Amino acid sequence: MNEIVIKSPTTLKELVQILAVADNNTYMLSGGTDFIIKMRREKINNGTIINLKDLKELNYITNTEDYVKIGGITTLTEISCSSIVDKYATALKEATGKVGSTQIRNAATLAGNIANSAPCADTVTALMALSAKVKIINGSGEIYEKKVDDIVLGSEKNSLKRDEVIIEVNIPIDLEARSSFGKIGSRTAVTISKLNMAVTFKYNHEMVINEAMVVIGAIGPKAFNSSTVANSLLNKKINTQFIYLFEETLQKQVDEAILGRASHPYKREAIRGLADDIMKRMFPQIMTGGELS
């Protein structure tokens, strides 16, 4: 007989006990904004659903000197409203604020968005640009870290084993770095990214780039870190010419990634506008043609 059983652990100890007997019919339920649609579409009617939302100890945003730490069941609304995230991980604040609608952000969790591994997942792009790692717990009670990039395999596939759950996201704090996120969808709100991008820049007092990270999402099965674009920006001074160079290199990267696809002509133009939006938000002085300082 087909049967669904829901288990709602309230402590990590209880979670580990449940994970210890997890099998191929075990499903993790966090915010549910993707899973419940999938459950109904695929008519999942057999197995165990582990409801993670009662693990109140995983609902937090805090920071040490070196890391911002976000508990696995923290909602996207809580993250987008966090002063800690705003201060140390701006790209993530911007990304979480642009996911879905108010209702979706009130339910969806950061760990859930990573594990769902949609190619257009906004938080994944931002987290990769912030060099974030996730902390995982398994059915043996072991806790270890993995890069977000290593979790997401693409097209709703992740590398998590059946007995693994993301319990925390760790973002390194770098006070010399600035980050930002942007997306383009078919409308301004409640939209799925047709293209998204997150950047982290480190630059000196003369506004010359020392380090860059450029992550592009919704352009393939998973977001990717474009070292080609990042390297082209090194040792360049941030000014209007810089934006032009940035857009040109991004366009070449899009050509390389999706040449021949139906979306290519649109995305090679859209990436320029996206870069422009991000740069003008990070360096608004450029809009008026003024000098940066």
Next chain:
Amino acid sequence: MEMEFNVNGIKHILEVDPMERLLDVLRNKLKLTGAKEGCGEGECGACTIILDGVAINSCIVLAAQAAGREILTIESLEKDGELDRLQKAFINNGAVQCGYCTPGMLMSCKALLMKNPAPTEEEIKTAIEGNLCRCTGYTKIIKAVKEAVKDI
């Protein structure tokens, strides 16, 4: 499974199928039919209710996830036969036409005002960004919320 639900301040012990969504329990078991099923995918907002103080789509929450938490539906707004000021403002401003989106729209606005009694127009727009309306064009809804705020 037997679960306890706290809906509009009343506790209910209900036998619930693990696959049932919160919307199913509200409409089919408790006969609270204000929340509507629209898209069934969290896109249209017709099923919006307030769970622990925030607006959520009840079509994409399993009933088991809402057990033991505080649930408010559109039926909670009227008190002793008197409509909530938001409901009155919707009527006064013609913010209701076919009415299908209205319960969800009202609950999104109620959740906003519970947290932020004096929202800006931008904040009102953000609060209802997940509620689709194909009749009013939204302008009258925003006007109604502004009027309700003015009355506070």
